[in-house]
Amino acid sequence: MTERVYNVLFLCTGNTxxxxxxxxxLRKDGAGRFNAFSAxxxxxxxxxxxAIKTLAEYDYPTEGFRSKNxxxxxxxxxxxxxxxxxxxDNAAGEVCPIWPGQPMTAHWGIEDPAAVEGTDIEKxxxxxxxxxxxxxxxxLLLATPIARLDKLKLKARLREIGEAEGATHGHKTEA
Structure with a gap:
């Protein structure tokens, strides 16, 4: 039995x-199991x-990205x-659209690298x-047995992943 392919949307304010x-x-590491999107x-x-330079340096896809609403x-x-x-954190605090299909949501906030000022090396x-x-x-998401967890356990796991190293704590959602 093949597991279904899941659609994942990553949100931020500027999508840059x-x-x-x-x-x-996710596009590379989750290929065949996940479809990745951002907005x-x-x-x-x-x-x-x-962002493109970093993806290229780690041998990740750099084509087909666009900043979208x-x-x-x-x-x-x-x-x-x-x-x-x-x-x-800003996107987590905003009123999101009503998503078709009522997806599971979690906040995985990290500091904005685009906000860093200084030399190119520091950026x-x-x-x-x-x-x-x-x-x-x-x-951690890829290692999660999504199909075997009930909704409450999966929600708890997604929230736990968001608390991994580097988590910002400016806003917690209960979406």
Whole structure:
């Protein structure tokens, strides 16, 4: 019996860095088991070049990303999400659209690498750290026996993953 393929949406405010990194990581590491998407509540319309550079340096996909509004995924005909993860505290605190299919949600907040000011080396270090934190969370998701857990246990597991190393604590959701 083959397990179904799950749709996952990573949300952030600008959809330029953290959500793009998460989409790229899950796209590769979860291939065949997960479809990865990302969006923002107030997308900037561009991808941070350090996000693409970081994905490339770790041998992850760099093509096909675009900064888009989360409303795209609440519209008729959009892929129905199984999971929606906020990766920034601002998006976690915003009123999200009503997602078709009532996906499971969790907050997986980490610090914004795009907010780091300084040299390119300091900026790249912040992106590498964000990549590592997101890769850890996604690895934990991939190791979770989703089909064998009831809804309450799965929700608790998703929340626990969000508390992994590097978690921000600016906002906790009970979505």
């Amino acid at each position: 860095a953290r959500s793009i990194l998460a989409e790229g990581i 923002g509540s107030q997308p900037k319309g561009v991808i941070n070049p350090f 989360w409303e795209e995924f609440a519209a008729p005909g959009a892929p129905v999400m199984d999971f929606v993860f906020t990766v920034c 790249q270090r912040a992106f590498n750290l964000a990549f590592r934190y997101l890769k850890t969370r996604i690895s």
